[in-house]
Amino acid sequence: MQVPASFQYRKATSVEHALALLHEYGPEAAVVAGGHSLLPMMKLRLAHPEALIDINDVGELAGIRAEDGDLVIGALARHADLLRHAEAGRLFPILHDAERVIADPIVRNRGTVGGSLCQADPSEDLSAVFAALRATLVVHGMDGTRTVAVRDFFVGPYQTVLADGELLGEIRVPLRPSASAYLKVDRRAGDWAVAAAGAVVSVEGGAVAEVGLGLTALGAPRFVAEEAEDFLRGGPPAEERLVEAGRIAAAHCRPAADQRGPVDYKRHLAGELVTRALRHAVGRVA
Known part of the structure; x- marks a missing residue:
């Protein structure tokens, strides 16, 4: 044993x-x-x-609420809490899309949102989700609090900018009009992703005003498909542009071959999942 x-x-x-x-x-x-x-x-x-x-008894780190123009998710909030939170799912469907495919009910009942981010596992779903949402993290230390953009939080596999003696307190997602989606390919229900992609899209006047694309298990720096975001911004969310964004994302990610598949297969999944997540998100635009 x-x-x-x-x-x-x-x-x-x-x-x-x-x-x-x-x-x-x-x-x-x-x-x-x-x-x-x-x-x-x-x-x-x-x-x-x-x-x-x-820290399970530190109640101030739990809870989910709208506050000061943000959706605030306590680091101690359980995955099941986020999945059950109707307002979070209404505002950002990507959160419920992802939570439905994270592990199993036993893990979701005990595992925490903050713990998932701090683990910085390349195959962890919420890192890509919050990168797509451009969340901000509030970090506590002996000298007070500081804020870190989630895209600056991850510095490598299993590595974050948290210093010794610091504690993640909450995740803040700006409340702005958007539509979103998360899609995942895994070998069996609740498994780590073979590949996954999340898309958050804001459309104004028929053009993409802002977009966030997160990639899971695909070797994307900071979990983000930044080149594909730059391509989409300012143009119409037309089908051919969504397909091209998927191609760009696939070209710039760096998947690694492992027991879940070879590089070419994962790169193909990257393109398909980015296009499909964008298509799904755009289809949710009111």
Whole structure:
């Protein structure tokens, strides 16, 4: 039976308490909430923190609400909370599209939105979704809070800009008119993506005023198909332009061959999924 190395366990009761505990134990401490990524890594001895800081009782990090022109999603909000939140799904259908295909009900009931982002797994769905939505993250530290654009949050596979002793507090998505969609190809229901794409489109006067394209498991820098976004912006959302955007996204992503498929197959999926996600999103424009 695989068991983790020994560690200290502390339970935080507030953001300030969590930060104090992170400061006390230093860089060898890890935050745990859902634990679906961290605990398996600890059992395999791929991660061996000296202390676990449990934040499940930090209620100020939970909840989903509209506030000051943003949809605010607490880092401790569970996937199931986001999937059940009717207003979030109405404002941004991409959120419910993605949450429906994340893992299974057991994982969704315990896994957290913030934990998914902080893991920065290249095959994780919400990183691409929030990149497409151009969300902003609020980060807590001993010196106060700072905001980070989600597209600047990821610096590589399993790497973020979070410094030692910092804690992700909430995700803020600007409330602006848009239509959105997320599509995923996986080998079986609830599996990691072979490939996935999300699209967020704002159309004004018959032209694309703003667009966000997120890619999952396709080696896209910062989870974004930026060149395809630049192509679409300012032109009509016509079918041939959606197809060309898919081609551009496929040409600029860098998928890796693995047990889920070879590079050529994944690049083909990138083009198809970007085009289909855009088509679906445009079809939702009121």
